[in-house]
Amino acid sequence: MEKRRESVRGLKTEKLDWFLEKFYKYGLYVVFICLVLFFTSRNSNFFSFDNGRNLLQQTASSGIAAAGIVFVMLTGGIDISISSVMFITAVISAVLTDAGLGFGGALLVSLACGAAVGCINGFLVAKLHIMPLIVTLAMQYVVRGVAIGIVGIQTLFFNNEVGKFIVKTQVAGVLPLIVFLLLVIMALGQFLLSKTWFGKQVYAVGNNKLGAEQMGIKTTRIVFLSYVICGALAGLAGLVSGAQVGGISPTFATGQEFIIISSVVLGGVSLFGGKGTIFPNAFLGVLIMMCIENGLVMARTNMYAYTIVRGCVIFVAVLLDSIKNRGETR
């Protein structure tokens, strides 16, 4: 049956396959280096230690959220509510830290808050089998509405002690705290994926859900947990991003979800499930995306053109993914 569908697909040739495999293995590094060279040629400040660190700092929040969404995408799902989750946790942690909550508390609250939204998503998708796109689209609106309801429509400033602490702290003198956080999350996420049976089962579910069920893997639980992890990490990303941006307006992080999704797809995480890693795939994808945006800023491109570039990058990323992974039966 499935074989038949595969053969109707058409687009695939062996040469292209070979190329794509190599591209995702080595090509992305080449693309990254080329981008660095290109933007350096436009503005020599691009290739500098400071800008490098700056780039990593900018990558932090999307990188953390990306690590989360990889879990969901590996199971073959999608979560577009993450931008709103980022918003609500940014808002909540800003409000609570103003009221005297410490950094550790803010960290826990944002993780918990994101996880709570993830639970709802996970329940509706895994248990009730509603299309993830619709569930998370609706949740996107619900969560954002609730968040605005908490603070009202004025811009909220996250510039208290904790906010400053998050942005300014340097671990061991050189490594910014948020970059440290990013690296820890990525390492933990990748550990979860490659060193635990849970991670392997996430891959298994994305590869062959029916087979996994038959083997006694609890697919409902795996999918549910993926959404919870995704939500929790999006929450953390919201905290980081909120502290970085400082001013949290009602449109905070809108559109981020698609940038993050397309970054990880660009890095080689498949939209069709079962393929990809947090490190290096998702990390590299986010880095390249940030590099493009950062480079555009430094090259003083018209800011409205960003969205055009973003759209083109998304398009190319998903096109390559479709060619590579669509129709693969397992």
Added chain:
Amino acid sequence: MKIVKQLRKILVEQSVVVLFLFYFVVCLLFVPKFANMENLLNIVVQSSDLIILSCGMTFVFLNGGMDFSITAVLALTSVIGAKILTSSQPVVLAISEAILAMLAIGLMIGCINGFSVTKLKIPSFIATMATQLIFSGIALTMTQSNTIGGIPASFNLIAQGKILGIPAPILVTVVIVFVSYCLLHSMVYGKRVFSVGTSHMVSTISGLPVKRTICSLFLLSSLYAVIAGILMTARLGAGVPSLGKDMMMDVVAAVVVGGTSVSGGEGGIPGSVIGAILVVMLNNSLNLLGIDWYYIMVAKGGLILIVSVYAILKKSSGREVAIWTKKSS
């Protein structure tokens, strides 16, 4: 007993209508200022854009797809239309040029979407998201995010004029609904759309032009967005690069509430029309009650979720039969 059964059947099968009537009555009774002619007429006029967009989206949903690009179509057509209208002379020529250009842009975006989905096999939600970003980006770049004013008043008549005492947008909407209804429910094309949406494989083997049909759905959805774009531009009397930015949610809510299944093959125009009016009514009544827009957003998101859950539960109550027949074959 029979009446109860009949009633239950209506409740289950025509849940949109029931929901609509129920909410309408509730509004009439409990929402102040809702039950006057002016407000009701206002709802009808406000519904027109949403109804048109929802009809277009219904086509795409029927194939289990999604079209995020309609907001970009709205924005870009509005901007380009306004540019032509403000720079061309004489007015009649400008208007026809503008409308042609707007149609051309819409069709082009529809074509790109259709091509990406059928030939390049990109999932529609992300393909249309990419086109949405690209083309709304173009609209923003062209205008530097500024509104283009100074559109000739004769163009604005499209939205502000009245024919036989009926506002023109309502007439346009009625025509669009009628055409969509005919296309989908009383033409061969509609049967094809439902079949393709139900199963690509069965339709392919039965010799239906599957790819062409899917492509046409995206074209229709863009085309409808162009029409809505013309109406909205004319109403505002300006080219707005952020036009329709927040309409996506209302459209999705209208179609989902209207009973068109996201997994494809089920639903139809009447549901979406009622869904669209319901969504506008929701907006209007909550506004009248002084509820902030963000809570209205929560309400609409919640509505989508509740309706989806209800649809799933409705399906699974009939599932026992399906499982049994599956095993026996």
Added chain:
Amino acid sequence: MDKEIVLKVEDLCKNFGPVKVLEEVNFTLKKGEVLGLVGENGAGKSTLMNVLGGIHPKSSGYVELFGRQYEPQKPEDATNAGIAFIHQELNLFTNLTVAENIFIDKGRANKPFLSRKEINEEASRILGKLGLSVDPNSKVEKLTMGMRQMVEIAKAVAKDAKIIFFDEPTTSLSPAEKGTLFELIQEFSKKGISMIYISHALEDVVMLCDEILVLRDGKTIGEQAKIDTVTLDEIVSRMVGRRMEQMYPYVEKNVGETILSVEHICQGRTLQDVSFQIKKGEIVGLFGLMGAGRSELAHGIFGTEIIDSGDIQYKGNPVKTINPQKWVQEGAAFITENRRDEGLLLKKSVSDNLVLCSLSQLGKHFGVLDSKKQIEVSKKFVEELRIKTDDVMNQKVCNLSGGNQQKVVIGKWLMIEPEFIILDEPTRGVDVGAKEEIYHQINHMALQGTGVLFISSEMEELIGVCDRILIMHKGQLTGELKRNEFTQDTLLKYAIGELSDGEKEGERERA
């Protein structure tokens, strides 16, 4: 001599609704023995496996495993009881490595972490024991089908399985891989692992197994027998020994000119240089066992599966672009084997399904649907085909019985008045009465000059209905029989590759 009995099945029955799939199946499996389980397609072999594997509950009967009553509720129960299944369609996760696949359900044993080194070592040990040189760290998607099969076996070994079921394990293996597999099976047998070996390749069964059991129509035929007490011919006759009933109405037809001619169709390993012709008004049967490539051939001709090379001529003209849309326009029809996923829109009404292929004929001016005509033709076909439905316009097809569903599929194609039709297993899952009506329809079509390609794995119906039967074996056409040459034995011998056309001529010469 008398070994310990590990699995005893007594009077096992399984019904799906009113349909009896297994009826009083009895057998025993002894320690370290290989039991061959043979039977035609649809004889109930897979159902038997599914019942023992905990996928379906049994309807009645008694199963004893290692001296204790055994009633699996879910697949895990079977695994925990020491039963492993090697399915025809492998249950591997291609995106994981060999070692990960072998131990994937270790996660269930409350072991959260995995050590790559540890599982790789353990996997190497198991693979080494099996005499395989697979890198446990390589992804399954990079392995050949044969290797994947071995991984599946390694999984069974890792779970310390006492009983292993093999379901058609050799269909996708190369001869060398097959050799390795057989050595392994013998090895297992020496170690005291019992096995049930299900296969259509009778020669393999005879070579490998200690005992043999024949299933037909869900019943065990004859006693479970030691392999050296039965001959191949006896097995064949047990498998097919159904009485020819009166339900196959053969009619003489006017066979006209060639309508379809297929030349040198090749597709990978599944189709190798297949050529044949079909004439107007002729019913040509296509017989073969599972995996012989019959359905693939049909899909290749109709353009739903891409063929590597080959020419097709239709009504004397070469067909350049092969796709279903074109075929339907040309008046060709294709009733697929998979009614649920490829034949019917299950969620749609009877009428909507009936008019599916002839939608364009229902248009009036400007493509307006002529709903009166739709009702009219739907009612006509429902009557003609005697489809039992309460409401043609509103009843969903999924609520019909199998036979009526199949009639809807036939009806939808009859509406385009086909000149050529491919029927792939049209009577599968259909009750006897409906079967007979389907045969009548096929005859009726042929009488009106339609060329029919009738694919089936039920020999009786082919023998009963066809003018000519083609036989496939491993992707090749091995034989062609005229009506006066039809016997079940010859058909099966061709299908299992014991005879091929060259040899048949040799036989004739000797005679």
